[in-house]
Amino acid sequence: MRYLPLTTDDRAQMLAAIGAKSVDELFKDVPEAARLDGLIDLPRRQGEMEVERQLAAMAGKNIPAGQVPFFVGAGAYKHHIPATVDHLIQRSEFLTSYTPYQPEITQGTLQYLFEFQTQVSMLTGMEVANASMYDGSTACGEAVLMAHRVTKRKKAVLSGNLHPHYQDVVANLSDFGSYKLVTEPPCPKGTEGLAGEIDEETSCVVVQNPDIFGHVRDLSALAEAAHAKGALMIVVVPEIVSLGLITPPGEMGADIVVGEGQSLGNGLNFGGPYVGLFAAKQKFVRQMPGRLCGETVDAEGKRGFVLTLSTREQHIRREKATSNICTNSGLCCLAFTIHLSLLGEEGYTRLARINHANAVKLADALGAVPGVNVLNEAFFNEFTIETPKPGAEVIDALVEKGVLGGVPLSRLMPGNDEMKNLIAVASTEVNSDQDRAAYARALKEVLA
Known part of the structure; x- marks a missing residue:
C-alpha cells in the first residue's frame, strides 16, 4: 500500500462521484489502437544497478546528435550553446522555490523575465511579449484562441505550410471550443492562396x-x-535565429507573433522542455495568455520588478481567464536570455549569417547530386530536397552511412503522396565543411 494507497472501495466511490462505471471508461477517448493490451515487455523487478545497465543499453541504441554529421530540423535545431549558459542559470540569484508571486523575494526571477520579454519584443518587432509559454506549438494554439476573443469570431485559417504538429495543437483546441478551422493543403513550392480564404x-x-x-x-x-x-x-517563427536576418513579423504587419525559442540556450533534449515565445500589439495585452512582468519603483524610489499581468484562472474569475496555462518555461527562458545577452545584437546577426551561409553551401552540394532537386528559392538555414527514392528510405540508408540527413516529410504528413520523396534538411553553425561533404558523398552513394 506504500505506492498504491487507494483501496478498491476508494476507487469505487471516486468513479461513482464522477459518473463512470469503471477505470477503463476514463480512457474511452484514447483510440483503442493506441492503448496497451498488456504490460510492457520489461522485467517486473530489478535492483538499481541492473536497471541502470538496462536503461544505458537501451539509450545506446540511439545516435547522439553530436556524434555524426547532423542535419535534422523541422522545428527543433541543433545549435552551439556556450558553457557559460549552463553555469549562469544555476546561480542562486535566479532560484525561487516556486513561481514569482512574491516580488519582494523573487527579484532575480522577475528581472530576467522582464529582460526576456524585452528581447522577444525586439526580435519579433512587436510591442509587448509575455513571460513565455510551454513551447511553440502551444503558443500557436493560444494565439488562435486569443484572436477569437479579440475579434469575437470563431473561424481560423491555417497555412498548409504550418508545421503539422502546430496544426494538430490548434485543431485540438478548436475542437474542444467548437471553433471552425480551415486548413489549406501543403504547398512544397511555397505558393498558397491564403488570402482567398479570409472572409468576414x-x-x-x-x-x-x-x-x-x-x-x-x-x-x-x-x-x-x-x-x-x-x-x-x-505569424509562427519555429527558428528564432532566423530573425537575425529576416524582416521581423511585426514590420510585416503581424498582430500576434509566436515561436519556438529552443535554438537559443536550450539543447534538443529529446524534444523538450522548450520555451514558447508569445508577442502581440500593445492594444491586445489584456487578452494575452500567461504572465507579464513589469518594472516599477518601490516606496523608496528604487527600481524593482513585479508580476504585472497574470490572466489565468488561479488569479481571476474563471470566466475572465485568458488561458489555463499554469506556468512559464522559467529555466528555459532564462537560458534563452543569457545566451542572447552573450551574443549581443552583432553576435546574433553574425550567428544568423553563418547559419544561412552554411545552408546555402549544403544546398549547393546536395543539389549537385544526380537526381536531387532543391525546391527553395529563398530560405534561411533549412530547405527541402526532392529525391528519386522515398525520403524515409533515403534517411534510413544515410543513417547506415553515419549521417543524420534530415526529416522525411512523409513522417510529418503521412498519407500525402506529394511528400513521399521530400526531405527537410537543416544546417546550422555546428556543421563543418567536412560534415557537408560527408552528406553529399553519402547521398550520392545511396541514390546510385
Whole structure:
C-alpha cells in the first residue's frame, strides 16, 4: 500500500462521484489502437544497478546528435550553446522555490523575465511579449484562441505550410471550443492562396515563416488582406535565429507573433522542455495568455520588478481567464536570455549569417547530386530536397552511412503522396565543411 494507497472501495466511490462505471471508461477517448493490451515487455523487478545497465543499453541504441554529421530540423535545431549558459542559470540569484508571486523575494526571477520579454519584443518587432509559454506549438494554439476573443469570431485559417504538429495543437483546441478551422493543403513550392480564404467570419490567418519546407516569404500583402476583412495575422517563427536576418513579423504587419525559442540556450533534449515565445500589439495585452512582468519603483524610489499581468484562472474569475496555462518555461527562458545577452545584437546577426551561409553551401552540394532537386528559392538555414527514392528510405540508408540527413516529410504528413520523396534538411553553425561533404558523398552513394 506504500505506492498504491487507494483501496478498491476508494476507487469505487471516486468513479461513482464522477459518473463512470469503471477505470477503463476514463480512457474511452484514447483510440483503442493506441492503448496497451498488456504490460510492457520489461522485467517486473530489478535492483538499481541492473536497471541502470538496462536503461544505458537501451539509450545506446540511439545516435547522439553530436556524434555524426547532423542535419535534422523541422522545428527543433541543433545549435552551439556556450558553457557559460549552463553555469549562469544555476546561480542562486535566479532560484525561487516556486513561481514569482512574491516580488519582494523573487527579484532575480522577475528581472530576467522582464529582460526576456524585452528581447522577444525586439526580435519579433512587436510591442509587448509575455513571460513565455510551454513551447511553440502551444503558443500557436493560444494565439488562435486569443484572436477569437479579440475579434469575437470563431473561424481560423491555417497555412498548409504550418508545421503539422502546430496544426494538430490548434485543431485540438478548436475542437474542444467548437471553433471552425480551415486548413489549406501543403504547398512544397511555397505558393498558397491564403488570402482567398479570409472572409468576414475569419478571426485570424496563421502562417509560418520560414515555413515547414523552409520557404521565406514577405507576409505584408497577406497582413493587408487579413486586416481588410477585420481579421488578425498570426505569424509562427519555429527558428528564432532566423530573425537575425529576416524582416521581423511585426514590420510585416503581424498582430500576434509566436515561436519556438529552443535554438537559443536550450539543447534538443529529446524534444523538450522548450520555451514558447508569445508577442502581440500593445492594444491586445489584456487578452494575452500567461504572465507579464513589469518594472516599477518601490516606496523608496528604487527600481524593482513585479508580476504585472497574470490572466489565468488561479488569479481571476474563471470566466475572465485568458488561458489555463499554469506556468512559464522559467529555466528555459532564462537560458534563452543569457545566451542572447552573450551574443549581443552583432553576435546574433553574425550567428544568423553563418547559419544561412552554411545552408546555402549544403544546398549547393546536395543539389549537385544526380537526381536531387532543391525546391527553395529563398530560405534561411533549412530547405527541402526532392529525391528519386522515398525520403524515409533515403534517411534510413544515410543513417547506415553515419549521417543524420534530415526529416522525411512523409513522417510529418503521412498519407500525402506529394511528400513521399521530400526531405527537410537543416544546417546550422555546428556543421563543418567536412560534415557537408560527408552528406553529399553519402547521398550520392545511396541514390546510385
